[in-house]
Amino acid sequence: MTSYQTIDVQSENRLGITYEILSVFAELNIDLIGLEMQTYHTFLQYHSHETDLNTIQIKQKILQIPGVKKIVDIEFLPSEAKRLHLDALLSNLPDPLFDIDESGQILKVNHAAVETLGLNESEIYQRNITDFFSESIERLLHADNASIELTCMDTNYFAEIIPIISQYNEKKQVKGAVITLKRPERLGLTISSMQQNRFQGSTIVAQSNEMLDILAKAKRFSELELPILITGETGTGKEILAKSIHENSSRKQNPFLAINCAALPENLLESELFGYSSGAFSGALKSGKPGLFELANGGTLFLDEIGEMSPYLQAKLLRFLQDYTFRRLGSNKERTVDVRIISATHRKLNTLFKTNQFREDLYYRLNVLSIIIPPLRERKGDIKLLAQHFVKLAGIQVNRKNCSISEQAIKRLEAHHWPGNIRQLQNLIFRSVAISNSNLLGAEDLLFNTAKTQASNQSLANQSLESEITSLKQATEDFERNLLSKMMERYPSTRKLAERLDVSHNTVALKMKKYRLR
Secondary structure (H helix, E strand, O other), X not given: OEEEEEEEEEEOOOOOHHHXXXXXXXXXXXXXXXXXXXXXXXXXXXXXXXXXXXXXXXXXXXXOOOXXXXXXXXXXXXXXXXXXXXXXXXXXXXXOEEEEEOOOEEEEEOHHHHHHXXXXXXXHOOOEHHHOEOOOHHHHOOOOOEEEEEEEOOEEEEEEEEEEEEEXXXXXXXXXXXXXXXXXXXXXXXXXXXXXXXHOOOOOOOOOHHHHHHHHHHHHHHOOOOOEEEEOOOOOOHHHHHHHHHHOOOXXXXXEEEEEOOOOOHHHHHHHHHEEOOOOOOOOOOOOEEOHHHHOOOOEEEEEOHHHOXXXXXXHHHHHHHHOEEEOEOOOOEEEOOOEXXXXXXXXXXXXXXXXXXXXXXXXXXXXXXXXXXXXXXXXXXXHHHHHHXXXXXHHHOOOOXXXXXXXXXXXXXXXXXXXXXXXXXXXXXXXXXXXXXXXXXXXXXXXXXXXXXHHHHHHHHHHHHHHOOOHHHHHHHHHHHHHHHHOOOOOOHHHHHHHHOOOHHHHHHHHHHOOOO
């Protein structure tokens, strides 16, 4: 029985040593299959017969060559090992991949490509790429890296093309290409994962009855395949709630994409939503561009500030919601997607009908399911929990562990009106923690920075302080606790702290024990 044997001959880097090693194979009349060389290594693969002593004889004779140090049995030649690793890598890529030569003949495909074409791998290698792609070989073998849209097996893809270039007589020649196909929704997943950065540290924190009822309603709505309209003041967390609905739905493995309808002019918002075809307008990409409806296919699209959308786009959105078909800008091709629409606004849309600022028929399309998020001032029972949550997150960002907030600070937060709602509270907490030197955020550390608030801060602080004081003893203890907590950062030794405060070491130790500061 004949098999293969592969060895690594490790030796000195001596001129002529490879010739002497090969002479051993010629002397023993052994068929050499493969040879690869690296500095200090000669890799050889040859036929080995289990019934003779070829391998033993080869190793004995090679070890007698001056400069040979040892021989190691290996499984593959280095090039074979690299090829096997590359094959394993390509096979596990989720997108279909094709390697073609200059005539379009398919040289290599991965597992995803085999599944896409629905043929045996051996059958694919007998075919030309133009048998499956809607594009000509001339466009596929362009000298520059390109991304084009094409159809394969009646499915739309974006093809990323990497040409294989050879240099001949100072002239570049395209000798083939590697083509990767990407579905629009896979691009959507990539964008969705990038948008996740906005939600880091963002979660729904609530304990008030009002918000618990809303979260229960959102949980029920997540199981339904119907449009949802979320209303509430700016900063109440409408996008976070929409994201939560998506993550609790059957679409959670698919993209969640969001766009603010107030942030873009009409023409840009239209191309972002519906996409455009090649040459649709000046400056358009040659390959065209999919819109958010395509990228979110199978998932959820969140339309924030829907009340700011122009009447023209309202009409286009209404048409889309009738059967979820649309056309890209500059294209006559109808496309159909499966996407759930969640919209949000801080405006009362039903009051905009009379002035023709918002279409009534679109309102009823979007408002199949409705959630109204109350402002923070109407659910003050959540302020303490939110403040503690934000203080913890802020402490992590400034590399200070065990950050907390005092009861006096929480009472001051609960006394505030919060026109900017949760977003304003979060910004205030993060700013205050970043500037404070203490791990305990006190009432005096809260930095309200709006002009109106700054003007009333002192008055509010005085009112808050008066309402918080129950006795002189309690006020004195609060002062001592805050003072010791702040000065511990600069004077970590109780003895040094006692010297700074001009009291005995025992007094400081007892106070710190009393207030549980150590």
